[in-house]
Amino acid sequence: MNGPSGMNWRGISAIYGFELHRFRRTFWTSLMTPVITTTLYFIVFGSAIGSRMNEIDGIPYGAFIVPGLIMLSMLQESIFNASFGIYMPRWTGTIYEILSAPLSPLETVIAYVGAAATKSMIVGLVIFATAHLFVDVTVVHPLAMLAFMLVIAISFCLFGFILGLWAKSFEQLQFVPLLVIMPMTFLGGAFYTISMLPEPWRTITLFNPVIYLISGFRWTFFGQGDVSLGISLSVIAAMLAACTGIIIWMFRTGYRLKK
Amino acid sequence: MTSIISVKGVRKSYASGHIALHGVDLDIKEGEIFALLGPNGAGKTTLISIICGLVNPSEGQILVGGQDSVRDYRAARSMIGLVPQELHTDAFEKVITTVRFSRGLFGKPRNDALIEKILRDLSLWDKRDAQMQELSGGMKRRVMIAKALAHEPHVLFLDEPTAGVDVELRKDMWALVRRLRDTGVTIILTTHYIEEAEEMADRVGVINKGRVMLVEEKDQLMRKMGRKSLTLHLSQSLNAVPPELSAWDVTLKPGGHDLEYAFDARSGDSNAVSALLKQVNALGLGYHDLSTRQSSLEDIFVGLVHQGDEARKEAAA
Known part of the structure; x- marks a missing residue:
């Protein structure tokens, strides 16, 4: 035991290790899927269509879509892995062990979200590497890029964790990523800048939080984005705060965890 | 402890x-x-x-x-x-x-x-x-x-x-x-x-x-709750428990062939069983077999659960 007041780091590492082990079992499928998907995007948008596109704000189209594509996969991976990670033990019933262990809610979240975010980072970096096979990309602010990826991964893993706690069925688990997140990311400016959109779509798009994430992430690559960096960071901070708040509430009330 | x-x-x-x-x-x-x-x-x-x-x-x-x-x-x-x-x-x-x-x-x-x-x-x-x-x-x-x-x-x-x-x-x-x-x-x-x-x-x-x-x-x-019972399987059926046996907790099972005596194995008169059998002999009642049975936790349990149900029913009525 780590003492009654200290953190149960061994408990955290047990769950973290368990989750990574689960990822390792499906290592190739879970890594190849985003790589193949991204490759297809590069072939279609980068090479086929991109060659007929003008530069956007001085950036070749093939390079322009790289940050958006990384973000697209990372959002999906984060939500999918984190929601699945906590939904599975609820579904199989093995959650009993987590609930009966001397683990605080914070420790539980660190373990599950940490593991899911780790995998998202790996996927993000693999796609980043894959992109270099197709286009020339230079990153203006590499450290900021990594920090951005990490914060986004954590935020969306927290969101996924909420989803995994909330879902009562596999159908619900799939529903949100498919019908809400997918359109949001596609319309989030991964393949275009919002200035390319006609009104009223441009104004409507501003309500999509993903715009700010991709714009901020694009700034780390090219030193410029659709919206100011400050707004991007504020949106991410707000998301992080909202997800954390919801999770605290869920644990405090025992929502869907304890009867 | x-x-x-x-x-x-x-x-x-x-x-x-x-x-x-x-x-x-x-x-x-x-x-x-x-x-x-x-x-x-x-x-x-x-x-x-x-x-x-x-x-x-x-x-x-x-x-x-x-x-x-x-x-x-x-x-x-x-x-x-x-x-x-x-x-x-x-x-x-x-x-x-x-x-x-x-x-x-x-x-x-x-x-x-x-x-x-x-x-x-x-x-x-x-x-x-x-x-x-x-x-x-x-x-x-x-x-x-x-x-x-x-x-x-x-x-x-x-x-x-x-x-x-x-x-x-x-x-x-x-x-x-x-x-x-x-x-x-x-x-x-x-x-x-x-x-x-x-x-x-x-x-x-x-x-x-x-x-x-x-x-x-x-x-x-x-x-405490372990009741025993002795059953005499009579050779000839009776219509009622003979009055001479009223000193014991004896009941006649339907059909008149089985005489059941319920007693507490651990308390009371330790000679009760032999006294009863003596009396049965004196009355000339023949029996071809006898069996004893001790109540198990199961009986106790079923009894308790039923008791609880009855009590609640009464309270509700």
């Missing part, structure tokens, strides 16, 4: 209005085997789940080794190992990995020697590298016990450990539970097999409809 678990006024009601537990008080002594007996839906699992932190109580307090199960949940939960009723396992995990995982979860440093000992004790060592999905039900149950023991708990909860387990395995399980108790682990098991409680428990608690109806030393319970 000191209480290792102390349940004080624990109540559980659900939003639907269903009350699973009505203010339960219960003390478990250190080192005992305690059997919580009750029909399905009595509240056994709910009570265990509350003690172990799976379910929040609506009211009341639980102390585990003197530590509050909510305020000092780390200390309280560290002392407890839980084997739930359902076989919840990760299908793709290896036996040894999942047992190690459990130990880590409770914040204990890795200890391969201990894990090996636990697996050997449970006859699982040969299966240590098997995936959970390859195991039979009985083995899975043993893995769950291994998981619960991996962090060296002081108290082990076994929720219906032998539900759906064949006779052979059930006996193994009983032997295992006794061995565990010999190592100093306090064991609380729930069961609806009376036989199991009678066989293993030091003390028995009967729970029904969310109320603990009785907690007693098993032997005392058997003694």
Whole structure:
């Protein structure tokens, strides 16, 4: 035991290790899927269509879509892995062990979200590497890029964790990523800048939080984005705060965890 | 002996209005085997789940080794190992990995020697590298016990450990539970097999409809409520109990062939049986066979549960 007041780091590492082990079992499928998907995007948008596109704000189209594509996969991976990670033990019933262990809610979240975010980072970096096979990309602010990826991964893993706690069925688990997140990311400016959109779509798009994430992430690559960096960071901070708040509430009330 | 678990006024009601537990008080002594007996839906699992932190109580307090199960949940939960009723396992995990995982979860440093000992004790060592999905039900149950023991708990909860387990395995399980108790682990098991409680428990608690109806030393319970009966199978039927036998608690069974005498085996006149038989002989009543029967925990249990039902019916009327 780590003492009654200290953190149960061994408990955290047990769950973290368990989750990574689960990822390792499906290592190739879970890594190849985003790589193949991204490759297809590069072939279609980068090479086929991109060659007929003008530069956007001085950036070749093939390079322009790289940050958006990384973000697209990372959002999906984060939500999918984190929601699945906590939904599975609820579904199989093995959650009993987590609930009966001397683990605080914070420790539980660190373990599950940490593991899911780790995998998202790996996927993000693999796609980043894959992109270099197709286009020339230079990153203006590499450290900021990594920090951005990490914060986004954590935020969306927290969101996924909420989803995994909330879902009562596999159908619900799939529903949100498919019908809400997918359109949001596609319309989030991964393949275009919002200035390319006609009104009223441009104004409507501003309500999509993903715009700010991709714009901020694009700034780390090219030193410029659709919206100011400050707004991007504020949106991410707000998301992080909202997800954390919801999770605290869920644990405090025992929502869907304890009867 | 000191209480290792102390349940004080624990109540559980659900939003639907269903009350699973009505203010339960219960003390478990250190080192005992305690059997919580009750029909399905009595509240056994709910009570265990509350003690172990799976379910929040609506009211009341639980102390585990003197530590509050909510305020000092780390200390309280560290002392407890839980084997739930359902076989919840990760299908793709290896036996040894999942047992190690459990130990880590409770914040204990890795200890391969201990894990090996636990697996050997449970006859699982040969299966240590098997995936959970390859195991039979009985083995899975043993893995769950291994998981619960991996962090060296002081108290082990076994929720219906032998539900759906064949006779052979059930006996193994009983032997295992006794061995565990010999190592100093306090064991609380729930069961609806009376036989199991009678066989293993030091003390028995009967729970029904969310109320603990009785907690007693098993032997005392058997003694106190252990009624015996002697049945004489008469050669010729009677129409009524002869008035000469009215000094004994004798009844005539329908058909008039069986004369039943109910008595307390441990108290009262120790010559009552011989006196009765003498009187029967004197009356010239022939019998071709006789049998005695001692009431089991089962009778006591059924009696208690019925009593409770009747009392409530009366109270409602």
